[in-house]
Amino acid sequence: MAHAQNTWNASGEPHKVPGLGWKELYKKEDWWAIWFGLGLMALAVILFNSGSHFLSALAVNPGGLKWSSLDQLAAHFANNAGMYLLQFVFWMAIFGVSCRIMGIKLSEFVPAFIFLYVLSIATFSVAGWVNAAKFNLEAPLVALIAGLVISNTLTLPKWMDSAFRVEYFIKLGIVLLGATFPITLVLTAGPVAIMQATFISLVTCLIIYFSATRLFGLDRRLAAIIGVGGSVCGVSASMAISASVGAKKDDLYTSVTLVVGWALVMILVLPFVSRALGLSAGVAGAWIGTSEFADAAGFAAASTYGKMAGHEDTAIKAFTLMKVIGRDLWIGIWSIVWALIATLVWEKKETGVTPNALEFWRRFPKFVIGFFVASMLMTWVTTGYTTDEFNKTVKPALIMPLVSLRTWAFLFCFLSIGLTTRFRELKPVGWKTFSAFTLGVAVNVVLGYYLSAHVFAGHWSSL
Amino acid sequence: MNASCWQCANFITAPNELESAIPGLNIVSSAYGSVRWDTGYCRHKDVFLIPIVACPGFKTKPSVGTN
Numbered sequence: 016m017a018h019a020q021n022t023w024n025a026s027g028e029p030h031k032v033p034g035l036g037w038k039e040l041y042k043k044e045d046w047w048a049i050w051f052g053l054g055l056m057a058l059a060v061i062l063f064n065s066g067s068h069f070l071s072a073l074a075v076n077p078g079g080l081k082w083s084s085l086d087q088l089a090a091h092f093a094n095n096a097g098m099y100l101l102q103f104v105f106w107m108a109i110f111g112v113s114c115r116i117m118g119i120k121l122s123e124f125v126p127a128f129i130f131l132y133v134l135s136i137a138t139f140s141v142a143g144w145v146n147a148a149k150f151n152l153e154a155p156l157v158a159l160i161a162g163l164v165i166s167n168t169l170t171l172p173k174w175m176d177s178a179f180r181v182e183y184f185i186k187l188g189i190v191l192l193g194a195t196f197p198i199t200l201v202l203t204a205g206p207v208a209i210m211q212a213t214f215i216s217l218v219t220c221l222i223i224y225f226s227a228t229r230l231f232g233l234d235r236r237l238a239a240i241i242g243v244g245g246s247v248c249g250v251s252a253s254m255a256i257s258a259s260v261g262a263k264k265d266d267l268y269t270s271v272t273l274v275v276g277w278a279l280v281m282i283l284v285l286p287f288v289s290r291a292l293g294l295s296a297g298v299a300g301a302w303i304g305t306s307e308f309a310d311a312a313g314f315a316a317a318s319t320y321g322k323m324a325g326h327e328d329t330a331i332k333a334f335t336l337m338k339v340i341g342r343d344l345w346i347g348i349w350s351i352v353w354a355l356i357a358t359l360v361w362e363k364k365e366t367g368v369t370p371n372a373l374e375f376w377r378r379f380p381k382f383v384i385g386f387f388v389a390s391m392l393m394t395w396v397t398t399g400y401t402t403d404e405f406n407k408t409v410k411p412a413l414i415m416p417l418v419s420l421r422t423w424a425f426l427f428c429f430l431s432i433g434l435t436t437r438f439r440e441l442k443p444v445g446w447k448t449f450s451a452f453t454l455g456v457a458v459n460v461v462l463g464y465y466l467s468a469h470v471f472a473g474h475w476s477s478l
Numbered sequence: 479m480n481a482s483c484w485q486c487a488n489f490i491t492a493p494n495e496l497e498s499a500i501p502g503l504n505i506v507s508s509a510y511g512s513v514r515w516d517t518g519y520c521r522h523k524d525v526f527l528i529p530i531v532a533c534p535g536f537k538t539k540p541s542v543g544t545n
Contacts, residue, residue: 032482032529034516045512117510118494176497182508250507251514257526258517264500264524271502278506309506346513381512432505440501 039381044183047113049385052190055420056389059194060396063413071412072098073105074419077136078154080143088140103132106423110180119177127178131434134161135426153322154422155315155429159282162433171434179435182251184428185311186382191421192335193389195414200332200478201390205340207474208301211466212341215305218462219246223455231447235361237266241448243349244270245455247342248380249278249308255346255378259354259370265442272441273452278312279436286320296326297333297478298468304337305463313338315429329478335386337467344383347375483518483529487537491518491529 040046055070062070075098082088092099107128114124138161141147142154165171220242227238239260243252253270256262285306289299299320307313313334321330354370393414400409467475483489490496493509499519503509516528522535 032484032531034529039512042510043512044508044510118492173498176504177494179504180508180510181504181506182511186511248513250503250505251511254503254507254509254517254526255513255515258528262526264519264526267503267526268500271500271505271507275502275505311506377515378513435502435505437501442501 041116042118043381044113044117044180045186045381045385047117048183048186048190048382049388051109051113052187052193052385053389053392055191056194056392056417059413059417063409068412070416071419073102074416074423075099075102076139076419076423077143078139078422080140081145082140082143083145088143099136106132106427110178110183114177114180114183120174123174123177125178127175130175131178131427131430134165134430134434135423137161138426138430148322151323153319154426155318155322156283156286158426158429159279159315159433162430163279163436164433166434166437167439176435179431181311181428181431181435184424184431185314186385188314188421188424188428189310189335189339190382190385190389191417191424192331193386194393194417195328195421196332196335196386196390198387198390198394201336201340201387204336204474204478207471208304208336208341211301211471212305212337213345215459215462215466216246216342216345219455219459222458223451226454227448227451231451233447233451234266236260236262236357237269237448238451239353239356240266240270241273241452242455243353244274245277245308245452246459247349248310248346249274249312251309251380252346252349256350256353259350259374260357268442269444269448272444273449274308275436275441277452277456278308281307282312282316282319285316286323289320290323292468294468295476296321296324296329297475298472299324300330300333300478301337301467301471301475302463303330304334304341305467306460307334307338310338310343311428311432314425315432318425333475333478339383339386343380346380347378350374350378481532481536481538483520483527483532485536485539486520486522486532487539488522488535489518489520489529489539491516 035042059070075095077088077091080088080091082091107125110128111121111124115121138154138158141152141157144152147153223245224238224242227233227241228235239256240253240262243256244250250271253267257267285303289302294302300317303313303316303320307316314331317330317334318327321327324330351370351372351374354374358370397405397409490499496509496519497504517526518529519526
């Protein structure tokens with residue numbers, strides 16, 4: 016069994032090993048999401064104040080066209096050809112430069128991103144069909160399914176994953192989301208979200224952990240890894256605590272299969288079940304926030320249902336409160352707690368790693384800082400406008416271009432989920448591990464529904 | 479300077495190598511994210527850890543340097 020790591024040298028003296036340090040500011044995608052997200056926001060404010068509509072034009076996409084003939088669609092592209100080219104160069108530049116700096120080869124990124132961009136245009140075009148809603152051809156679903164079909168029927172070379180940066184795209188989207196998310200909403204609705212999310216996460220994690228160890232006799236490190244995977248933040252949470260508990264490679268690999276499998280099921284099932292139950296967008300968004308494991312998958316589900324219900328913004332806001340603020344923020348705490356358990360409870364004789372309060376910051380999902388800063392800045396910038404002025408001037412010229420850019424980032428993400436999901440590569444999981452995880456999923460979904468749709472229904476419905 | 483995991487050939491911490499080592503990691507997560515911090519995978523011990531002082535299994539990496 017792997018032991019908790021040791022930072023003591025042979026003489027029993029602590030030995031510090033320098034880490035990434037300040038390099039994190041340009042080596043991690045979270046920070047790039049912050050730099051570009053806030054940069055785009057600043058650009059939007061500058062252009063708004065100068066009366067320019069450039070950013071709105073740059074964020075063009077055929078998703079809202081409601082075209083009824085191919086001639087109409089073709090005309091749209093013909094009339095906006097120059098802007099689409101500029102947009103492509105814009106996205107290629109910001110993602111290309113940042114990915115290169117993070118260590119991704121441009122020779123792989125560039126052709127793969129061209130493929131992704133063309134596929135995005137096609138996806139938006141499908142979603143922009145006048146009858147798209149009738150056939151549930153919402154952009155997130157179309158993107159996911161198209162990606163899954165392509166990656167599992169064709170043999171896309173693995174190097175193309177260089178441009179299918181699921182997490183990077185969703186993090187940029189979340190920072191841009193902050194610009195349209197009043198900080199007052201975070202302050203008023205955040206506490207309920209944190210309370211509800213924490214309660215559900217604790218219950219789910221304990222159920223997975225104890226059923227895995229006591230009921231099925233599984234290794235406690237594996238149990239911990241899949242426990243946080245199913246209750247906090249999917250594979251990211253599993254990775255965050257992997258060093259704290261001394262996880263093996265197979266433990267994380269198992270978490271990948273379980274999280275990806277159930278996340279895909281949730282994306283496809285939750286929106287339709289929410290519709291069948293007649294849930295409001297806010298309630299459904301909150302329920303999805305507690306039921307989905309990863310931000311990317313959850314935004315896909317929330318966005319899909321939001322479009323179905325005609326209140327995408329509300330569904331996304333509720334999801335963000337529950338998942339990003341209620342769960343993501345606290346990954347560091349889980350890492351500290353599991354480090355404490357691993358060193359003080361599991362192996363009391365070990366001198367292992369001393370759980371460190373710094374771990375909270377080290378494991379903190381930094382992109383959330385961008386979300387909060389964007390929210391505070393935009394709230395400040397738009398203070399002083401009357402509701403009428405806001406709706407007539409600020410919203411169309413300042414807010415909506417950022418929403419459109421966010422929509423692009425989200426679509427890149429949803430397509431990338433599908434394009435990177437190669438079922439043949441996922442590790443087969445034993446029935447005991449599957450059962451323990453699924454037990455947690457079941458409790459998670461039911462408890463999340465009860466709290467969102469009943470106990471706190473009034474709160475979520477009023478968003 | 480004492481050798482550490484950073485200089486060891488058994489220690490995988492480069493994001494692209496980690497994502498290759500664990501297929502599917504990049505589907506709904508990422509090795510380029512900040513929650514990973516400096517966590518890497520040790521092939522020698524088959525364990526995830528943050529870089530520590532070199533252990534008896536240390537093997538010098540061909541091009542030494544941090545990620």
